[in-house]
Amino acid sequence: MADQHAAPVTASAPLSRTEAVPVVPALRWEDLPEGPVIVLLDQRRLPAAEVELVCTDVPALVEAIRTLAVRGAPLLGVAGAYGLALAAVRGFDVDEAAELLAHARPTAVNLAYGVRRALSAHHAALKDGAGAQEAAAATLAAARALHREDAEASERMAEHGLALLQELVPGGGFRVLTHCNTGALVSGGEGTALAVAGAAHRAGELRRLWVDETRPLLQGARLTAYEAARAGMPYTLLTDSAAGSLFSAGEVDAVLVGADRIAADGSVANKVGSYPLAVLARYHHVPFVVVAPTTTVDPRTPDGASIEVEQRSGLEVTEFPGSGASAPLAPLGTQAYNPAFDITPPELVTAIVTENGVVSPVTEEGLAELCARSRSGNGMMSI
Numbered sequence: 001m002a003d004q005h006a007a008p009v010t011a012s013a014p015l016s017r018t019e020a021v022p023v024v025p026a027l028r029w030e031d032l033p034e035g036p037v038i039v040l041l042d043q044r045r046l047p048a049a050e051v052e053l054v055c056t057d058v059p060a061l062v063e064a065i066r067t068l069a070v071r072g073a074p075l076l077g078v079a080g081a082y083g084l085a086l087a088a089v090r091g092f093d094v095d096e097a098a099e100l101l102a103h104a105r106p107t108a109v110n111l112a113y114g115v116r117r118a119l120s121a122h123h124a125a126l127k128d129g130a131g132a133q134e135a136a137a138a139t140l141a142a143a144r145a146l147h148r149e150d151a152e153a154s155e156r157m158a159e160h161g162l163a164l165l166q167e168l169v170p171g172g173g174f175r176v177l178t179h180c181n182t183g184a185l186v187s188g189g190e191g192t193a194l195a196v197a198g199a200a201h202r203a204g205e206l207r208r209l210w211v212d213e214t215r216p217l218l219q220g221a222r223l224t225a226y227e228a229a230r231a232g233m234p235y236t237l238l239t240d241s242a243a244g245s246l247f248s249a250g251e252v253d254a255v256l257v258g259a260d261r262i263a264a265d266g267s268v269a270n271k272v273g274s275y276p277l278a279v280l281a282r283y284h285h286v287p288f289v290v291v292a293p294t295t296t297v298d299p300r301t302p303d304g305a306s307i308e309v310e311q312r313s314g315l316e317v318t319e320f321p322g323s324g325a326s327a328p329l330a331p332l333g334t335q336a337y338n339p340a341f342d343i344t345p346p347e348l349v350t351a352i353v354t355e356n357g358v359v360s361p362v363t364e365e366g367l368a369e370l371c372a373r374s375r376s377g378n379g380m381m382s383i
Ligand SMILES: CSC[C@H]1O[C@H](OP(=O)(O)O)[C@H](O)[C@@H]1O
Pocket: 068, 071, 072, 073, 074, 179, 180, 181, 182, 186, 192, 193, 219, 257, 258, 259, 260, 270, 271, 272, 340
């Protein structure tokens, strides 16, 4: 008798490509004749259209961050740093710009880190007697350095993460479930958790990538599927509520997710829906692996209860993304609960993969030791 729990797996993904199609850069700095700009790939328009947003000032960038035109913790750090450089080069008040940028979204600690790092470079240049132009150049150099470091961190996380999967799931042929979007659209490189899946795919070891659609803004359906398709990965989309039946059918070998803030004790703030996956993974003895650069670890935040979880408009729940009131999903006036993130306690996290290596089990000491290996010390602590 067929296993009654067997999931009816349909191969809905395109055949694996031999050549991946690169994703349009999520963010770049451009020096135009009329002045510098920050060019963003507007992630709200994906996958239907690849539209670029040109930000000429900090308020425009803050709006892009608030509306998730640009999103994802590591990239928010890079965007924040470039935003400060834009303010410095265009002669805006950098301290005011830092306030606006650092508070554009509260949970992803990378944003505040990137802003602080660029602001520190600006202040240090002035302290050394630099003029406004030189200080602006130093600020831009700090943003470019962070951009480069994030790309390098992606590569190293992919290596460490693939090695961990090979250890956790002997024999390869990994069936990985991921939530939200953690690829090149959240990073200066190939991302965090999705970069690990990409490395597994290139090694011929990714049997299936299960992609949670990730309500309400559908980062999985719109963005991870977009990236997985361009990379030729064997992916299948599912509703968030279908994940449980995949675990029950024994179809998941590991869960790979990103993070927006990791507290000193190893508590992980990540896209809402991550915590239930961690509980399911524990119940079904499946590894739950968090992939994040050390700039996402915030030793100033002691534990999960100390992490501010962004509460977003209920309209994101009651209306279909991007269509506004033209496509209500609930009666007009319906109140909706819409936390952007949830908190997974360290005891439910099998391992945290950073660019400096892996901590498992997750302990405060192990995490601190990994962060201490970062060139600039652990992000928030070094500035
Ligand atoms: C590794 S950063 C990606 C991270 O960011 C997402 O949040 P948002 O789409 O709201 O920026 C989600 O938490 C992902 O895990």
